[in-house]
Amino acid sequence: MIKSKQNQVFVMTEWCKGCRFCIEFCPQHLLYESDETNSKGYHIVRMDDNGNCIGCEMCSMVCPEFAIHVVTADEEPEKGEG
Amino acid sequence: MIKSKQNQVFVMTEWCKGCRFCIEFCPQHLLYESDETNSKGYHIVRMDDNGNCIGCEMCSMVCPEFAIHVVTADEEPEKGEG
Amino acid sequence: MNVLAVTDEAREKHPLEDYLRVDRLPHIWCPGCGLGTILGAFLRGLLKSGLTPDKVAVVSGIGCTGRVAGYIKLDSFHTTHGRAIAFATGLKLAKPELKVVVFSGDGDLAAIGGNHLIHAGRRNIDMTVLCVNNFNYGMTGGQFGPTTPETARSTTSRAGNIENPFNMSALAAASGATYVARWTAAQIHQMEKSIIEALLKKGFSFVEIISPCPTYYGRMNRLPTGLDQMRYYRSNSVVRHGANPNEVGAGTNGQIVTGKFIDIERPYLPGPRDGENGG
Amino acid sequence: MNVLAVTDEAREKHPLEDYLRVDRLPHIWCPGCGLGTILGAFLRGLLKSGLTPDKVAVVSGIGCTGRVAGYIKLDSFHTTHGRAIAFATGLKLAKPELKVVVFSGDGDLAAIGGNHLIHAGRRNIDMTVLCVNNFNYGMTGGQFGPTTPETARSTTSRAGNIENPFNMSALAAASGATYVARWTAAQIHQMEKSIIEALLKKGFSFVEIISPCPTYYGRMNRLPTGLDQMRYYRSNSVVRHGANPNEVGAGTNGQIVTGKFIDIERPYLPGPRDGENGG
Amino acid sequence: MSDREHLEGEHFMSGDEACSEGAISAGCRFFAGYPITPATEIAERMSDRLPEVGGTYVQMEDELGSMAAVLGASWGDAKAMTATSGPGFSLMMENIGLGVMLETPCVVVNVQRAGPSTGLPTMVGQGDMMQARWGSHGCYSIIAISPDSVQEVFDLMIKAFNLAERFRLPVLVMMDGAVGHMYEKVVIPPLDKIHLVTRRRPDVPPGEYWPYMPDEDLIPPMANTGEGYRFHVTGLTHDERGYPAMDPEAQDKLVRRLVEKVERHRDEIIELEEDGTDDAEVVVCAYGITARVATIAVERARREGTRVGLLRLITVWPFPEDKIKSLARQVKAFVVPEINYGQISLEVERSVAGMARLALVPHMGGDVHNPATILEAIRQVIK
Amino acid sequence: MSDREHLEGEHFMSGDEACSEGAISAGCRFFAGYPITPATEIAERMSDRLPEVGGTYVQMEDELGSMAAVLGASWGDAKAMTATSGPGFSLMMENIGLGVMLETPCVVVNVQRAGPSTGLPTMVGQGDMMQARWGSHGCYSIIAISPDSVQEVFDLMIKAFNLAERFRLPVLVMMDGAVGHMYEKVVIPPLDKIHLVTRRRPDVPPGEYWPYMPDEDLIPPMANTGEGYRFHVTGLTHDERGYPAMDPEAQDKLVRRLVEKVERHRDEIIELEEDGTDDAEVVVCAYGITARVATIAVERARREGTRVGLLRLITVWPFPEDKIKSLARQVKAFVVPEINYGQISLEVERSVAGMARLALVPHMGGDVHNPATILEAIRQVIK
Amino acid sequence: MADKHEIRLCGFGGQGIILAGYIIGQAAAVYERVNAVFTQDYGPEARGGACRADVIISEEPVHYPYIDTPSVLVIMSQAAYDKYFPGISDDTLVIIDEDLVTPSDTGGHHVLKVPANRLAEELGRVTVTNVVMLGFLTAATDVLSADAVKKSILASVPEGTEDLNLNAFEKGFEYAKATVS
Amino acid sequence: MADKHEIRLCGFGGQGIILAGYIIGQAAAVYERVNAVFTQDYGPEARGGACRADVIISEEPVHYPYIDTPSVLVIMSQAAYDKYFPGISDDTLVIIDEDLVTPSDTGGHHVLKVPANRLAEELGRVTVTNVVMLGFLTAATDVLSADAVKKSILASVPEGTEDLNLNAFEKGFEYAKATVS
Ligand SMILES: Cc1ncc(C[n+]2csc(CCOP(=O)(O)OP(=O)(O)O)c2C)c(N)n1
Ligand SMILES: Cc1ncc(C[n+]2csc(CCOP(=O)(O)OP(=O)(O)O)c2C)c(N)n1
């Protein structure tokens, strides 16, 4: 996990089943299906680093696998380690 | 059974349960509950001989026991015995 | 002068006798019960409908009403509680040439049998359901059921029913029935006419008939005799054909709206093509 | 720059994690199935509703949807096929302080469980029913059921379904539900909001949620992926609050009318007095 | 406590009524049912009585729903019951199985009438005894008891609830229509003289609680709904956490335990009544109303000089096969009258294992045996 | 007849598929059911096949309705069936009882999975064997058969329909999930090589027809609906006319006949397969998939020099107790493996009546026995 | 009081036969504190079918709860008479409602007669015929004390009908005292 | 052809493992006219769970229908490899899809590798991976004739996909011929 003051989007790769719902529902069109596969062979979703995540959490809400979630910059708690 | 050219109303005394539906529904108010009882102890319905039965069959239609029915004068078939 | 003949053995033949199992009469129903009256209306309606009686089968569930199957002299089936419609569905689908009539009680059709009622309505199975609604379970001794009016007393609601009742006609209509009518047992002619219409309808037809149960429902709710109940129904029912069944419930504390509520066309099962399959 | 962290073990906690049995994830549902999405909406709604989660119990029947009970970290019951509402009725009546939620599938609630659905609606039992309608029996491999649109294909209707489907929202409303809404799984925010309303409703509340089943229904009906179905629902649903549910059915060959259809007050069970009994 | 809460004292009541009173004295506070002859009077009395004691009566739309509601109520912390007869009992079977699988304490009363199917609704039968044991799919054990007098109906209802709570399963009270509709005196003791078993609760905090982690006696403590345990229970094969476990090992562990938690406690569960079996050459084995009918035959046979004992099964399931076996070593023959074509007699036959002769005295039902028939069977079997 | 009407020839299919094809070859033209694993494939194939042969497939709202519809269809002159698994079987019990009472020919297939309750839906069990016999309330007899290969599923479906028509009752085909989901070759013979039993029709005119007046073999001819017989049939106890008869005499007459029409024809009904039982010192008794698993153990034991026979129950009910008894006189021991805690083994135990030793080899299900376990039981029991 | 009484009341449904049986049983079991078993038999009809109430009263525990031959037989309908009269023994005390039953051929057996129905009608309520009969029975036999039966009646009848029922009891009781030697 | 073959195919749901097993079984039973039993095992998931197809082919009747130790093991996922590889015998012929499985430690056991997934992708349809594998299996073993398997494929695949599937078969078949000595 890379610490940042921006919105962070986390993907549990082993839970993702590559349904592409998050991709479809992201209003910023930031997400895409990567070539990487997880141990079940599903293509894992990835994020375009250059886009502007608005922290709307649509990706997280629509994800049927609880595989993606967002920590927005303002709610990022203080943590000891990076 | 008494032969006649008028409407005939038949009561199966052993089937009658004295519910008085026929009495209530006869538009001519010809029927009444008699003191006679059948073997089950029900008071059997009887008819006022002086009234004018119009052969409407309401008594028969409403009777829940199939205990009363009407043979109207016109449908009375020819029979050998009285 | 009228002639009242009190007959016993050498009696005139009752006009319905060919369609009754006379050897089983008198029936087991209580004095003042409306079931016999309704059965009479059904038989007259059937005879007037022009249907071939031998091609008509009657299926009943369990209950006082369910006993009709045992008095009707047609092919008749007294099945299990709640399953009359399901049994009838199999019978009809297997032999589409039959006219299948389900004749049963409010508890049988709306309590334990509610699921089959709504699904047969949904499928629009070509059958006629005559539902005798006496506002309680007569056969088991007068417990409340899904049609018992709120606050009404019964042997399991001595303090008054706290449940909201079903409006059976509305439920049948909501499920998809294409013919829905409600009458009281006191409406002799209308009931009979409606039964004829229902029998001739292609699709799922449903006739609710409100009937006295003096022994239980009536006795516990201030209408102690069948006659009291018949009088009540006579004087409190109004006919409103085409009324929206949702808006006209039925009970014994107010007006009872009766009439033919629904009469529409929809594809039914078994469809004409199914009838031809005849494998 | 955004940060996408691909985590595995030392990951950030998912916001719903306290209410999920994380040790059971990933769940058994197919890729592209809408169930996980709906489960998320329920959990978010529950948390926002202000209800005490420990006083909320979830009851499911059998089916893909029925499996939700096993993923929710609340007191949760995975019962028998069709009996979730009946089980929940007992639970609620025995312990009125609980908020009882039934979360199950269209087959579970409208096919085998149809009778309990209509009777719970009639009694206006104070519970919330979330019904996931995927237009077929997913768990057993995609047979048609009572919500399958006419002509739709399934593993038992390869030539197209010949039965008329139920409109579940209309059925719930006709039975007596006091809150009825329909959404698709694609309507993330509305669905969540409606779930909150339903949870807070006193009386029988019913939310129908139309959901993709790509593996069976979708594949057999020209919407082969979950995404296809989500897109379809997104672009074909309109919101019409207050619409008469009878007039707005649901399917996959036309517009899907969604919204809150019914929100009325009626006495419910267990009534406030029953809650005080506490024997 | 008001007078109506616990009807201490002497009453003249029917078996059905005593069933309700016994339940209430046992702490039953929830009844879900659907009327059926000859069990309806239980529902009727419960509908009157439960509101008086702060309980809930609900009349469900059918027996499927009734049984499911009883399970739900039990998880809602109520001692819960239903009452039915054959046709309804058949409909309850699927959810009795769920009760077994979820290990849900509850009591199911079957006031038996003559079957099969609708049969003779108002008339006695004992034809559901094997169904009580085997009526739901899959393998499991069950407890079934059978009273023979109105007082015993009262007493056994208390026992039934106690067994249900103790062993966490549905306990079946297999009455028969004769006992259910018979009136006798019932003495209801003061409440503090009635021994009640309460549900074993978890003694670990919610986070550590596994709903199916059994104690040494194979019975897991049961948490209440709504108290933060956040448990999951399922009718699927599950592990100790209550999670579905789709493998033969979990199946083996679970199903064996479900069976053995009953079998291992046979001694604690089984209750029998013996009269003159010590030196008997013939033992009549019967239960319910038939045991009372048999007493006459036994008396008469004794007067004829035959040493006849009477073994009355109060507990029918688990079947007291050890008792039968030990008697079989001693007696010449068993006579088993029951109001069916032969059900419990098959278990007797199995237990006897050829060590003694056996006379079935089947009777199809509608009424009880003619005692003379039983007497005749006694005479024949020792010939 | 089109090609699709009768699939004569060789096919590679599953037990479930063979079940459907067997039914269709037997003349089945009506299926009412409700999907359930692992029986769903029967419904699926029937939904495809029945329209091709002019039959009717209906998917009911539940198993209660399915069973009732099957009875209705049978009275509508169709050979009718349903197929289900444990939970659905439990729900069918009440109407199976009605089928028995109305003497309605039909076939009920139960593809057994591991129970109780929802259990292991996709995995094998044999835990409903006693339920098949005793699952409905009241006393009655039933016929249940159990195939062990896909070909035999096909063959036994024909037998099942023949037995149903011959004896006028629901015949239960107790498959197990292993056989249902296993694929093997099936040879479907030409239609004219398949012996089909047709319903015995009344030979009296309508006015004289009594629907329950049995012939000498205790079986009454069955009239068609819609042909003017105007019969009445009821689940109540009835007399020969089909009229309700609320008395013990009618009950005695009717229920005895319902039981005895099966019992008296045991020889005609019962089908068994024996391998090496003639000179066996141990007999392994098994059915369904377990019989096939047992063959390995039997072979190995033989290689070790033990004289082991295999008795495969094709007919499970009525239980072949005479066969067991006669073997019991000859052998040292029986070994009974089954995928449950012990069901049919109880019947074996009863029949053996102490004449031989008995080793149960219970297995809770989810998979089949490890053959080594059966082998070990064989070794132990002759020690 | 004798050791054991086997009392059978028979008639048709709606006559209160079952309630009468219950009152007798309760009187014995609760108010006389002896053993009593009360069983009933009726047909499928809710009203009007044949019906029978049997009460066994005994100092000893009653194992077998059925009556083979009644010691007292109370008959309240012709059909019941035809059915049950033939089953009596020489010792059976037979009581009939003379308005409802015409004993065809008693074979010389002495039969006590009471116009219970008529006496009840005189009280204005034919529904208390059964209680009139109870009064008669109590007086005409040594089965139960009047006190016990009256207590049992009071514990069994609907509120507000106590006086009516006690009057009915007395009427039957007095009738017996006056007519039975 | 040897007397008895015990072929296990394993991977996850959706890969067509079950269909492949069916095709093999049918090829043997119907087109080679020997005995064959095909059994399956899968988890509760409709998609994506572990899954296994076992086919026993034999000249003799097959009583015991399960495989203890496969003579041929075809592995199409890493999870399946981890689960089933350890259960092989020295004689087991192991075939893996080299794109999907990385054999960790074969303990010296020779493993045949085929890029079935990639070959299928080359045909434009990853869904025919299973048929590519069938082709490979047919060529690499003496279990079945190519003719029988092809007939069985044609009898089992959806209309319109015949050519695609036959191509897939050939592709696998040729790959084996080219690589397996
Ligand atoms: C499975 C089952 N449950 C319960 C019963 C008992 N039972 C018989 S009829 C009946 C209700 C009858 O009510 P309804 O259908 O309204 O008929 P009615 O007697 O009022 O005409 C009940 C509960 C039964 N026979 N079978
Ligand atoms: C009594 C019974 N009958 C049938 C089944 C098999 N079964 C399990 S789930 C299901 C249908 C599921 O459909 P639905 O409720 O719509 O849930 P979905 O899987 O579509 O979410 C069926 C028929 C069962 N478990 N129990």
Ligand code: SF4
């Ligand atoms: S939070 Fe919103 S903007 Fe950011 S990735 Fe998710 S859906 Fe896109």
Ligand code: SF4
């Ligand atoms: S929605 Fe979830 S499961 Fe689907 S692709 Fe995105 S992260 Fe993966």
Ligand code: SF4
């Ligand atoms: S036929 Fe009409 S007028 Fe004549 S008695 Fe009957 S009801 Fe009265």
Ligand code: SF4
């Ligand atoms: S309606 Fe029939 S039963 Fe009623 S009083 Fe008249 S004749 Fe008698």
Ligand code: SF4
């Ligand atoms: S109990 Fe009611 S419904 Fe039944 S016969 Fe009597 S009056 Fe009619």
Ligand code: SF4
């Ligand atoms: S089968 Fe359908 S409903 Fe079930 S998990 Fe898969 S996609 Fe979802």
Ligand SMILES: [Mg+2]
């Ligand atoms: Mg009713």
Ligand SMILES: [Mg+2]
């Ligand atoms: Mg669904």
